[in-house]
Amino acid sequence: MSSRSDPLLRVENLKTQFFTDAGTVRAVDGISFEVYEGEIVGLVGESGAGKSVASMSLLRLVDSPGQIVDGEITYKGETIFGLEEGPDGDLREREDMLTNEEVRTRIRGNEIAVIFQDPMESLNPVFTVGSQLREFIELNRDLSSDEARREAVDMLREVGIPDPAERYEEYPHQFSGGMRQRVLIAMALACEPNLIIADEPTTALDVTVEGQIIDLVDDLQAKYGTSFIWVTHDMGVVAEICDRVNVMYLGEIVEQAPVDELFYDTKHPYTEALLNSMPRPDRTVAELDPIRGVMPEAINPPAGCRFHPRCPDAREACKRIHPENREVARADGQPHRAACIKHDVFGDEYEESVPLEGRAQETAASATDGGESEESGVESRSQSGNGSGSTRKTDGRRGGDDRE
Amino acid sequence: MGLLRYTAGRVVQAIPVLIGITVITFILANLAPGDPVRLMLQGQEVNQEVIARIERQYGLHRPLHERYLTYMGNVLQGDLGHSIHRDRPVTALLAQRAGPTLMLVLSAYAFALATAIPLGIIAATRRNEPTDHVSRIVALIGVSTPSFWIGIVLILIFAIQLGWLPSSGLVYPWRSPDQYGYSGYPELAYQTIRHLLLPMIALGTLQMATLMRVERTQMIESLQGEYVKLARAYGVPERTILRKHAFQVAQLPIITIIGLNLSTALGGAVLTEYVFNINGIGRLFLEAIQSLDYQLIMGITIVIGTMFVVGVIITDISYAYIDPRVTYGEHD
Numbered sequence: 078m079s080s081r082s083d084p085l086l087r088v089e090n091l092k093t094q095f096f097t098d099a100g101t102v103r104a105v106d107g108i109s110f111e112v113y114e115g116e117i118v119g120l121v122g123e124s125g126a127g128k129s130v131a132s133m134s135l136l137r138l139v140d141s142p143g144q145i146v147d148g149e150i151t152y153k154g155e156t157i158f159g160l161e162e163g164p165d166g167d168l169r170e171r172e173d174m175l176t177n178e179e180v181r182t183r184i185r186g187n188e189i190a191v192i193f194q195d196p197m198e199s200l201n202p203v204f205t206v207g208s209q210l211r212e213f214i215e216l217n218r219d220l221s222s223d224e225a226r227r228e229a230v231d232m233l234r235e236v237g238i239p240d241p242a243e244r245y246e247e248y249p250h251q252f253s254g255g256m257r258q259r260v261l262i263a264m265a266l267a268c269e270p271n272l273i274i275a276d277e278p279t280t281a282l283d284v285t286v287e288g289q290i291i292d293l294v295d296d297l298q299a300k301y302g303t304s305f306i307w308v309t310h311d312m313g314v315v316a317e318i319c320d321r322v323n324v325m326y327l328g329e330i331v332e333q334a335p336v337d338e339l340f341y342d343t344k345h346p347y348t349e350a351l352l353n354s355m356p357r358p359d360r361t362v363a364e365l366d367p368i369r370g371v372m373p374e375a376i377n378p379p380a381g382c383r384f385h386p387r388c389p390d391a392r393e394a395c396k397r398i399h400p401e402n403r404e405v406a407r408a409d410g411q412p413h414r415a416a417c418i419k420h421d422v423f424g425d426e427y428e429e430s431v432p433l434e435g436r437a438q439e440t441a442a443s444a445t446d447g448g449e450s451e452e453s454g455v456e457s458r459s460q461s462g463n464g465s466g467s468t469r470k471t472d473g474r475r476g477g478d479d480r481e
Numbered sequence: 482m483g484l485l486r487y488t489a490g491r492v493v494q495a496i497p498v499l500i501g502i503t504v505i506t507f508i509l510a511n512l513a514p515g516d517p518v519r520l521m522l523q524g525q526e527v528n529q530e531v532i533a534r535i536e537r538q539y540g541l542h543r544p545l546h547e548r549y550l551t552y553m554g555n556v557l558q559g560d561l562g563h564s565i566h567r568d569r570p571v572t573a574l575l576a577q578r579a580g581p582t583l584m585l586v587l588s589a590y591a592f593a594l595a596t597a598i599p600l601g602i603i604a605a606t607r608r609n610e611p612t613d614h615v616s617r618i619v620a621l622i623g624v625s626t627p628s629f630w631i632g633i634v635l636i637l638i639f640a641i642q643l644g645w646l647p648s649s650g651l652v653y654p655w656r657s658p659d660q661y662g663y664s665g666y667p668e669l670a671y672q673t674i675r676h677l678l679l680p681m682i683a684l685g686t687l688q689m690a691t692l693m694r695v696e697r698t699q700m701i702e703s704l705q706g707e708y709v710k711l712a713r714a715y716g717v718p719e720r721t722i723l724r725k726h727a728f729q730v731a732q733l734p735i736i737t738i739i740g741l742n743l744s745t746a747l748g749g750a751v752l753t754e755y756v757f758n759i760n761g762i763g764r765l766f767l768e769a770i771q772s773l774d775y776q777l778i779m780g781i782t783i784v785i786g787t788m789f790v791v792g793v794i795i796t797d798i799s800y801a802y803i804d805p806r807v808t809y810g811e812h813d
């Protein structure tokens with residue numbers, strides 16, 4: 078996968094905002110990423126990071142009062158969204174941008190399909206499961222009603238629903254949560270899209286069912302070669318299923334890397350915090366380190382680095398400088414990007430500025446492992462001079478880390 | 482099969498309700514002031530013996546519970562008793578007056594549904610736009626204005642001021658045109674509609690206002706459903722979403738509201754019939770009360786009570802039939 082052709086989907090500097098009475102919610106604020114043929118790309122972040130808004134933007138289905146205000150979305154060379162400068166300097170929609178009707182008929186369902194989080198609510202309660210499947214298949218593939226029906230039954234069987242012909246006639250309330258999620262997966266696959274956006278498809282399910290669904294998707298993905306954007310807030314799921322990962326914080330992508338690289342050579346403090354808060358077999362619950370505080374509102378994001386009020390590594394400069402998402406390493410020929418001024422090669426603002434006082438003390442107070450206070454951690458880091466800022470202490474997970 | 486059993490169950494459940502209705506009316510009618518025999522004699526001076534004989538003739542001398550049981554026995558055989566005052570069987574009087582009332586109530590509902598559903602949908606899709614605000618004001622007026630008052634205003638405007646429509650009585654389409662001296666069936670139909678229009682609107686406005694608000698709320702909720710989002714994401718056209726996906730779900734509560742509002746509709750019919758001089762059950766009821774014709778009062782109460790109970794059962798069953806999630810009380 079090192080040398081690649083054009084991506085299936087390319088998102089560049091996408092911005093989606095909600096114009097509410099309380100102000101402009103910058104839900105997605107300039108994200109860029111690609112999805113290549115046959116890969117599963119993760120979109121991770123806490124609740125409210127903008128994952129769902131970003132996903133729906135790709136289909137141009139942003140709820141009012143929201144709007145895509147900037148950026149470019151290209152799918153198989155077609156422009157789902159794109160702006161250009163008009164003669165009077167205003168931004169206007171590009172000539173080659175697909176019309177609403179074209180997006181509806183050519184993209185939604187048959188090129189990009191979705192699976193939502195809540196399998197209980199996603200199916201219409203008053204229609205049979207089969208009729209809903211058939212409707213979407215008929216709409217997105219050139220099949221007659223009878224053929225669509227056969228296809229629907231086949232797909233139900235494919236996703237592991239027993240007695241598919243009988244279940245076809247049943248209503249959603251007659252299915253369990255896990256079974257409904259299988260129906261939604263069948264729905265997505267049956268439309269034969271090239272890309273499936275799965276927006277937290279297992280969050281509403283219990284752990285056993287979650288495991289089954291993930292295995293199912295893994296198998297089917299290998300069989301059909303469909304690309305996935307897998308939205309989740311669970312790093313464990315990411316580790317299990319994703320090829321590459323985008324970590325989102327407050328409308329921005331703060332780190333982007335192939336999955337192993339992200340786990341073993343974490344570059345962004347937020348990703349690190351996410352990993353520390355993740356339950357793992359080699360750690361007791363007491364050792365879990367939840368991320369301090371809550372993510373601020375996307376209406377008035379903090380100046381400078383948006384993560385600075387919660388970042389254990391924050392320094393004075395972080396309040397001023399808004400870090401760009403830059404390539405900080407390469408793995409298997411793929412970029413590893415992170416948006417943190419610790420990695421800025423030009424300029425020494427981070428190195429020269431002082432740690433944020435309150436932050437550092439809080440961190441010291443809450444440090445549970447390693448016995449080393451955060452202040453001294455910061456100290457040694459600034460002396461190391463490589464700017465990688467690896468503060469991970471003795472958690473063993475980073476055995477492959479070769480920089481220390 | 483499940484549905485049949487469910488239906489049977491609902492009918493059985495209705496029996497105690499109907500018994501309750503009859504017991505209460507029977508007691509109230511017999512506690513009412515005024516002696517029916519004296520009232521019937523209209524002040525003529527007669528001796529006690531004549532009164533006692535009349536009482537015996539109608540069984541009025543027997544204790545209340547015995548009279549109730551006899552009465553119910555007759556009711557079950559389709560005999561609602563004899564109107565002393567009018568000297569005619571109650572069933573005959575009711576049969577004569579049922580047609581106009583049914584025609585009025587059904588047309589009012591038809592009017593209400595035909596206007597409320599499209600208006601509710603429009604209000605839902607133009608939420609918080611001027612159309613929505615106007616519809617909210619109209620609904621508020623509709624809910625808070627009594628039907629007889631609307632009737633009087635309609636008469637003042639359309640019958641008296643403009644002279645476009647008649648203000649009194651109905652034309653019955655089941656009669657022959659000759660009875661009215663009309664040229665033929667087209668004129669009969671035309672006149673039927675002309676006469677029905679104002680009372681229908683007077684009685685239907687309240688229903689329209691209630692249903693419109695419910696329709697709006699339900700459509701808004703339904704349109705925000707995840708299943709609507711999913712349909713959009715799979716490229717379903719917006720009009721199909723509105724007419725099929727969101728609409729079907731939104732209609733379920735409407736059916737319940739129709740059933741529950743039957744009582745207000747029947748109550749409104751009494752006053753509407755009075756205002757528009759329509760010879761329906763409602764007017765008959767008012768006349769029966771005025772003359773203390775308690776056999777008639779009871780007969781009408783039982784019929785209206787039964788109509789209400791049947792109406793609720795029908796809505797219940799149709800709800801169960803339309804909503805697949807209702808499991809007929811078996812399991813879930």
Ligand SMILES: Nc1ncnc2c1ncn2[C@@H]1O[C@H](COP(=O)(O)OP(=O)(O)OP(=O)(O)O)[C@@H](O)[C@H]1O
Pocket residue numbers: 095097102104122123124125126127128129130131140141142143310374375
């Ligand atoms: N219809 C809307 N109107 C106003 N703001 C909205 C709307 N939808 C989303 N937002 C805002 O956009 C931001 C991102 O929301 P989004 O649903 O994308 O988060 P998420 O990352 O998917 O979170 P979760 O894990 O909870 O699903 C939030 O601040 C949210 O409040």
Ligand code: SF4
Pocket residue numbers: 345346347382383384385386388389390391392395400416417418419
């Ligand atoms: S820029 Fe500063 S505040 Fe932001 S993540 Fe990096 S160290 Fe933390």
Ligand SMILES: [Mg+2]
Pocket residue numbers: 128129130276277
């Ligand atoms: Mg979400």
